[in-house]
Amino acid sequence: MRTILITGGTGLVGKALAKQLVEKNYEVIILTRTLKDVVTQKNISHALWNVNEKQIDINAVKKADAIIHLAGAGVMDKKWTVEYKKEIRDSRINSSELILNTLKNNEHKVQIIVSASAIGWYGKDKQEGHFFTENENADPAFLGKVCKEWEESIEPATTMEIRVVKLRTGIVLSEAGGAYPEFKSSLKFGIASILGTGKQMISWIHIDDLCRQYIFALENDTIVGSYNAVAPKPVNNKTMTLAIAKIVKGTFFIPVHVPQFVLNILLGERSIEILKSARVSSDKIKSAGFTFLYPTVEAAIMQVEKK
Numbered sequence: 001m002r003t004i005l006i007t008g009g010t011g012l013v014g015k016a017l018a019k020q021l022v023e024k025n026y027e028v029i030i031l032t033r034t035l036k037d038v039v040t041q042k043n044i045s046h047a048l049w050n051v052n053e054k055q056i057d058i059n060a061v062k063k064a065d066a067i068i069h070l071a072g073a074g075v076m077d078k079k080w081t082v083e084y085k086k087e088i089r090d091s092r093i094n095s096s097e098l099i100l101n102t103l104k105n106n107e108h109k110v111q112i113i114v115s116a117s118a119i120g121w122y123g124k125d126k127q128e129g130h131f132f133t134e135n136e137n138a139d140p141a142f143l144g145k146v147c148k149e150w151e152e153s154i155e156p157a158t159t160m161e162i163r164v165v166k167l168r169t170g171i172v173l174s175e176a177g178g179a180y181p182e183f184k185s186s187l188k189f190g191i192a193s194i195l196g197t198g199k200q201m202i203s204w205i206h207i208d209d210l211c212r213q214y215i216f217a218l219e220n221d222t223i224v225g226s227y228n229a230v231a232p233k234p235v236n237n238k239t240m241t242l243a244i245a246k247i248v249k250g251t252f253f254i255p256v257h258v259p260q261f262v263l264n265i266l267l268g269e270r271s272i273e274i275l276k277s278a279r280v281s282s283d284k285i286k287s288a289g290f291t292f293l294y295p296t297v298e299a300a301i302m303q304v305e306k307k
Contacts, residue, residue, distance in 0.1 A: 003027040003063050004218070007049075007095060008070030008116070012177040013169075017068065017211040018044055024215065029060045031071075051095045056102050064108070066218055069115040069154060071095040075143065076179075080269045089146050096153035103160060112163040114217045115154045119170050119203055119230065121147040124276045131281035134168070134226045143273065151226065163224055165217040167210075170230035170280060173297075174207035175304050184244050192245035192253045196260045196275045198238030203230040203280035206294040206303065216290050227285045232295050234279050240297060247301050 004021055008014050009030030018028045022043045031049040032038065038046045047060035051071070073091040078084045096115070103110060120143030122132040138148035151166045158164050172178045186193040205213075210229055217223045235243070238255075245253045263271040282292075294300040 002065055003029065004066050004068060005029045005031065005047075005060060005064035005110075006068045006070060007031045007099070008072065011070060012174060013116070013172065013207065013210060014070050016174065016176070016207050017070075017214055020208075020211045020215060027063075029063060031056070031060065049098070051091065051098055054098055054101075056098055058102065058106055061102050061106065061110075062108055064110055067099060067110055067113045068214055068218075069096065069099065069113055072116065072150075075118070075120070076270055076273070079267075080142070085142065089149065092146065092150045093153045096150070100154070100156055103157065103162070110162055112165065112218060113154060113157050114165045114167065114214055115151070117147050117151050117166045117168045117226065118143070119168050119228065119278060119280045120144060120273070121151075121168050122278050122280060125201060125279055129279075131279045131283075132228070133281045134228060134284055141272070142269075163221065165223050166226045167213055167217065167229040168226060168280070169210060170203040170205050170228070170234075172207050172210055173204055173300050173304055176207075178207075180244075180304060183241060184248055186256075187245055187248050187253060190249070190253050192241050192249075192255045194238045194241050194255055194257045195263060196237070196258070198236060198241065198257065200237050200275055200277035201234045201279045202237055202240055203228075203234040203278055204240070204297065204300070205229055205231050206292075206300040208303070209292050209294055212293070213285060213290060216285075216288075220288070223288055227288075228280050228282055229285070230280045230282050231292055231297070231300070232282045232286065233297065235297050236277075243297055244301055247298075247305055 004026050006014055009018055021028050028044045030046050032046050047057035049056040073087045121138050123139035138144040173180045213229050
């Protein structure tokens with residue numbers, strides 16, 4: 001497999017993944033809604049698609065040996081209004097349908113689809129010490145339902161003899177965006193903001209390890225179905241926050257708890273996810289032979305801060 005087609009390739013994970021793929025001598029085609037601000041890069045080209053209009057560059061699809069499906073509206077980007085919840089859901093399911101219909105109705109050489117999913121599949125921790133594994137049912141709350149539909153939307157590719165892998169991704173640690181800058185945003189004022197009690201467990205992954213899991217899935221034919229894309233050692237919010245603070249500020253910070261009611265006011269329904277404790281297991285991907293560059297949160301933060 002030499003040519004990889006990426007949906008959602010202009011996002012945080014897509015950019016980092018495209019870079020790693022090129023370093024391994026893959027050709028990358030990124031599907032985008034506009035070519036206006038495209039920057040020319042070696043071994044990376046761009047092609048147009050529009051999910052709402054059900055349009056996609058057929059030639060780009062025909063060139064692909066594999067598809068990495070990352071497209072989807074950001075879960076925490078906006079308030080969860082009825083309209084935005086619909087966008088979160090539809091952006092994932094409708095893009096999957098466009099991909100599958102295109103493959104069904106055109107000659108192609110796609111051998112594998114690796115699709116993003118999320119640990120929103122799981123609810124809150126059931127009991128102390130319990131780790132969620134891939135064989136557990138989806139949580140009936142909003143994100144659990146979205147993740148279930150998301151994974152189901154790409155599964156019909158298996159009827160076309162395409163190998164399908166779904167990576168249930170945890171909180172991604174990257175200086176380039178996502179949750180990490182939010183964790184450290186108050187440190188510029190010398191404050192380490194612990195959310196709620198700080199006891200809620202965070203299942204996280206360094207962005208380099210996440211990208212490596214996508215490539216691991218591409219390159220290993222035995223990888224099939226759903227896998228948790230999380231580091232082996234989840235930590236609670238307080239541990240994460242203080243670890244970042246110590247590495248960024250040394251001893252020059254003050255820990256401050258942000259009360260739950262304040263988060264409820266600021267984030268609305270999204271605060272459920274911020275305050276939810278979820279220990280998620282990485283045993284399945286490790287048993288398949290994947291090794292983590294950053295298995296501990298301290299190692300991950302040190303790399304992110306390059307200290």
